[in-house]
Amino acid sequence: MLKKRIIPCLDVRDGRVVKGIKFKEIKDIASPTEMAKYYSEAGADELVFYDITASYENRNLFTDVVKAVADQIAIPFCVGGGVRSLEDFDRLLKSGADKVSVNSSAIENPTLISQASRKYGSQCVVVSIDAKKVGSKYVVFTKGGRNNTGLDALLWAEEAVELGAGEIVINSIDEDGMKSGYDLDLLEALSTLSVPIIASGGAGQMKDFLDSAQYSEGLLAASVFHNKSIIIKDLKEYLNENGVKVRL
Numbered sequence: 001m002l003k004k005r006i007i008p009c010l011d012v013r014d015g016r017v018v019k020g021i022k023f024k025e026i027k028d029i030a031s032p033t034e035m036a037k038y039y040s041e042a043g044a045d046e047l048v049f050y051d052i053t054a055s056y057e058n059r060n061l062f063t064d065v066v067k068a069v070a071d072q073i074a075i076p077f078c079v080g081g082g083v084r085s086l087e088d089f090d091r092l093l094k095s096g097a098d099k100v101s102v103n104s105s106a107i108e109n110p111t112l113i114s115q116a117s118r119k120y121g122s123q124c125v126v127v128s129i130d131a132k133k134v135g136s137k138y139v140v141f142t143k144g145g146r147n148n149t150g151l152d153a154l155l156w157a158e159e160a161v162e163l164g165a166g167e168i169v170i171n172s173i174d175e176d177g178m179k180s181g182y183d184l185d186l187l188e189a190l191s192t193l194s195v196p197i198i199a200s201g202g203a204g205q206m207k208d209f210l211d212s213a214q215y216s217e218g219l220l221a222a223s224v225f226h227n228k229s230i231i232i233k234d235l236k237e238y239l240n241e242n243g244v245k246v247r248l
Contacts, residue, residue: 003245005045005218006209006232007198008225010035012051012065012081017226030226033068039225040073043232045247047073048169048220050101050128051081063095070096078126084109089116093124101126101169104142107149107156110163117164122195125167127160129153131186132173138186145173154189161195168193169220172201177223179204187215206230206238213244 010017010032017030032049039047049069051062066079079092080101089100100120106113106127116125130145131138131153138153157168170190172183182202190197198218203209209219224230236246 002196002217003247004213004216004239005198006043006235006246007046007048007218007220008035008039008044008232009048009050009200009220009222010069011222012049012062032065033072035226036069037072039232040075043236043247044075046076046078046218048078048101049080049097051079063091066092066095066097080126080128085112086115086119089120089124093120099124099126099167101128103128103130104147106160107140107142107151110159113160113163113165117166122164122166125165126169126198127157127165127167128169128171129157129160130171130173138189141173153186157190157193161193165195167196167198167218169198169200169218171220175202176200178202179223181208182212184211184215187212191215203230206235209235210239210242210244213239 017032076098078099079097083102084105130141140149140151140153182199196217199212199216200220203221239246
């Protein structure tokens with residue numbers, strides 16, 4: 001059995017780490033380089049960096065910040081936000097990213113997934129899906145949760161994998177920042193996919209990570225790590241004691 005990955009997420013706006021609730025009420029937290037170094041030394045298995053307004057503002061991601069963060073860490077690093085072309089993939093990978101995450105642009109141009117997978121390998125291609133429950137189904141939202149695409153999140157995840165995505169990050173907009181637990185129904189529905197699923201949105205206590213581990217290979221969170229209400233070392237020991245394999 002693969003060991004579960006603990007993944008802090010840095011949502012970055014204007015070069016600063018921020019955090020909100022349901023993609024709103026955004027508040028400044030800290031410097032991305034300082035936080036990246038802290039997490040690398042604190043036992044995180046991987047780091048995710050999202051430029052949360054790049055797509056909405058139709059601009060490229062800040063590669064200078066990516067380079068600065070990459071210089072501070074010794075763990076895998078996934079970067080997303082404003083990635084629209086193979087040239088963007090190339091630029092980010094050369095700036096120090098190990099993986100590149102696409103969201104809005106992959107929906108607008110699904111062939112970007114297959115093109116990037118062929119050129120760089122599926123292990124470099126992560127498709128991030130922001131999903132919200134609308135009626136009885138989960139729907140994909142883009143542009144930082146501003147745009148309802150009408151796409152069924154489960155069907156889009158399946159298509160992304162078929163196109164060559166090596167990993168799916170599924171973020172529940174309903175649970176984002178709420179600290180009431182991951183959306184287990186959503187995770188269970190995606191758990192049959194043939195690639196790793198990274199759970200995102202809703203972690204508030206250690207048990208939330210334990211509950212999610214049955215459906216996902218990676219456990220992503222922001223607030224509880226940023227405010228140190230959960231320490232990664234303590235979380236890993238808790239998961240290990242409860243039968244979840246992690247890197248100690």
